[in-house]
Amino acid sequence: NGFFPDVPLAKDSDVIVFCNPNNPTGACATRAQLEGVVKFARDHGKVILYDAAYSAFISDPNCPKSIFEIEGAKEVAIESTSFSKLAGFTGIRLGWLVCCDELKFACGTPVKQDLGRIMSTVFNGAASVSQAGGLAVLDNMPAVMDIVKYYMDNAKMIRETFDELGFKYFGGTNAPYTFVHFPGRDSWEVFDEILEKCQVVTTPGVGFGPSGQGFVRISAFGDKDNVIEACKRFKAAYKK
Incomplete structure (x- = not known):
């Protein structure tokens, strides 16, 4: 199946970790495939941790660059990505995480509240030099692409x-x-x-x-x- 995961096997898991495009296989999920993953997560109360570190390399319009292009994904997904692959920041370490208001615990509390509390407890933020480098990348995206x-x-x-x-x-x-x-x-x-x-x-x-x-x-x-x-x-x- 082109290394696309057999998602129903995750029925007993709380979190589905999905790397797309994939390392090492280079496989990239289509819109229809991602719609299936999101539907499964919504139907079974799962959270998708979506690793999009290689999204800049996607050229096929039928392959979304973000899980949030899929309807309903904001309710079930957290997306992470990085400057490591986009701009060679592998040793510098700079990335970002997206968690939307719509993702909530069963009690109705937004997940991002706990996520923010945990991150601020264990992490003081990226180094200033890394952040400056990231801003330089964003200011020069044509050259990066x-x-x-x-x-x-x-x-x-x-x-x-x-x-x-x-x-x-x-x-x-x-x-x-x-x-x-x-x-x-x-x-x-x-x-x-x-x-x-x-x-x-x-x-x-x-x-x-x-x-x-x-x-x-x-x-x-x-x-x-x-x-x-x-x-x-x-x-x-x-x-x-």
């Missing part, structure tokens, strides 16, 4: 390479990751093989959990010339 396009052009090259080689993969269209399938293979063995044959570093899929066995993740976060060279090496090593 040029960088996003740069990485997605890299992802396109990676997709086209594995299309040519006849491999099945996921992602690489609305996310900077391509999750390539090596059926019947151990992820770590594939990692070692690619490292030896191509001198390219990938990430073993099984490192993200048992469902990643047989996959490796290939990242588009890199210099274009290096990606071009990596694709040449993939073709030389795996051309049938």
Whole structure:
């Protein structure tokens, strides 16, 4: 099912954690799929913790960039996102959380009251230098989106390479990751093989959990010339 979660399995859970677009698979939920998640949460009294860190990489108009584009989501969802992937803030650490007035406990109390109390107790706020950097990003979004396009052009090259080689993969269209399938293979063995044959570093899929066995993740976060060279090496090593 393209790594879309089997949501009814969460019937005994209080919270559904949903990363979209997904890391490591690169999968991205459609509007219809997200509508189903929201409906399930509303029907069964669940809260969705929606991780949208890679939302800037979405280009398909049928794939919402925010859970709040879905009707009724404000009543069941908390959304988090970050400058880490959008603008390379991975070490600087700056993000935000959205919790709407409509999300309430069974007693009618807004969840954001408790959320605000907890956050102010355990966290004193992001460093001033991080906040200044975030403001600079927001003041220069056209340039930032040029960088996003740069990485997605890299992802396109990676997709086209594995299309040519006849491999099945996921992602690489609305996310900077391509999750390539090596059926019947151990992820770590594939990692070692690619490292030896191509001198390219990938990430073993099984490192993200048992469902990643047989996959490796290939990242588009890199210099274009290096990606071009990596694709040449993939073709030389795996051309049938």
